[in-house]
Each structure stands twice: as structure tokens, then as C-alpha cells.
Amino acid sequence: MRVWSPGGGGGAGGAGGGEYVGRVQQQWAWMVPLFLVRDAADDVLFVLEGPAALCAGASLKRAQFKILSADSLREEGQIEHRWSRELINHTTTLQLPRRAVQPRHKALLLAAAFLLVS
Numbered sequence: 001m002r003v004w005s006p007g008g009g010g011g012a013g014g015a016g017g018g019e020y021v022g023r024v025q026q027q028w029a030w031m032v033p034l035f036l037v038r039d040a041a042d043d044v045l046f047v048l049e050g051p052a053a054l055c056a057g058a059s060l061k062r063a064q065f066k067i068l069s070a071d072s073l074r075e076e077g078q079i080e081h082r083w084s085r086e087l088i089n090h091t092t093t094l095q096l097p098r099r100a101v102q103p104r105h106k107a108l109l110l111a112a113a114f115l116l117v118s
Contacts, residue, residue: 001023001024001111001112001115002020002022002023003020003021003022003023003024003107003108003111004018004019004020004021005018005019005021005104005107006018007019019040020040021039021040021104021107021108022037022038022039022040022045022104022108023038023108024036024037024038024048024108024111024112024115025038032049032050032051033048033049033050033051033065034047034048034049034050035047035048035050035065035112035115035116036048037105037108037109037112038108039104039105039108040104043070044070045070045100045105045108046067046068046069046070046076046097046100046105046108046109047067047068047069047070047072048065048066048067048068048079048112048116049065049066049068049072050063050064050065050066050116051063051064051065061082061083061084061085062080062081062082062083063080063081063116064078064079064080064081065078065079065080065116066078067079067095067096067097067109076097076098076099076100077094077095077096077097077100077109078093078094078095079092079093079094079095079109079112079113079116080092080093080095081116081117090117092113092117094109094110094113096109097109
């Protein structure tokens, strides 16, 4: 998923002419969903690691994704999705890493949260 900032500059960024912020890229992984959050220069900012697909305790009512550092060594935040008992209501909680101080980095993680719910 590519992320663009809103804008009306009429540039090559699509209909709104916004500026390219970065992308969320899915990586192939055997058992655990893995996504790379990349900035406009295509550098990896964060790695998102999802719940194991075949985990014995896996629940359809809760999914938790870890926000890891670019080298995958430190957990820095999380994205959690919860559904009500009837699977009607949905809540998404985004715990931003402390080092995600730039609005562009926050926008990329928010876009990832929306991507992971679908």
C-alpha cells in the first residue's frame, strides 16, 4: 500500500497531487504475517509482525501485531484489533513507538493499521 499526503499541488502524486510518504509492504513469511513500513526513500522504518496463523490460542476476536524496530530486535509498539462477541463492533488500538515523532511516520503506521484490519 502506498501512502500519499494530501495536497493540491497538482504534482505527479495522483489526483490530489500530494507528496509520496512511503509504503507498507508485505513480506513472505511461513507462519507469521510480516510487513515492512518504508519511507519515501524506501528505507525500512519499522517491521510489523502479526499473530501466528495456526496458533493454538488464535482468536477471531483479537489480533495483535507487534511494531518492531527496523532490525526486528526491539518491540516498540503495537497494533491491536478487537471485535465484539457478535463480531459486529470493531476497535483498533495503535500504540505508536516513541521514536515515531515525524507526522509522516505516524501516517504510515496509521495506514498500516487500516490495512491490517481488512
